[in-house]
Amino acid sequence: MSKIVFNKLINIAESVHKNHPLVNDFCEFPDDIQLQDLSPNHIVPSTLLQKETDLFTKKYQIFRDAFIEASPFAHWRETYKDTDIGKDFMERFGCYCLIGPNAPFFSLKMHAFVVYMPPHLFYPWHNHPGEEMYLTIAGEAEFMKVGEENEVLKAGGVSEHKSNQPHAMRTQNRPVMAYVIWRNNFETGPVWTDHLNS
């Protein structure tokens, strides 16, 4: 069952990715994708996403629904578990990997994730060496990055983050779902940008 669901999801991801010029320019969809074994990891945000009814999108309904359909089989990440971020964030911020570690697929060239945030959540300032692009696929959020204007993005909008450029996100009355890709420096995960969060 999970194989069927993930195969469907990766095929949709490939199509969306290749058809978005900015995403495709940032990183070509990898040609070295391999299947790998995956143990699911369930956390509260997975349940929240499966119950979510307000992820509005005209362009990417099939992509959104495929990410939701795969939620019960995914290994949901707990990147910030051992930090002092607190229970509320841990129980509402959702992310799982589609291509990369603890994911159904692996590539040496690109990692890909889905990020889900319900309404009224702040994803504090963080940074990482990997260069990153967010493609908003449903809902909306305000994207913040050091040195640039804040931007509210809806389906189709992208935000690019340079290596170690601190960035943050905020939802207001709407939730958001984004397809997130990294193109290099995969070894080091995100850390809080402490001086911006105090």
Ligand SMILES: [Fe+2]
């Ligand atoms: Fe990031």
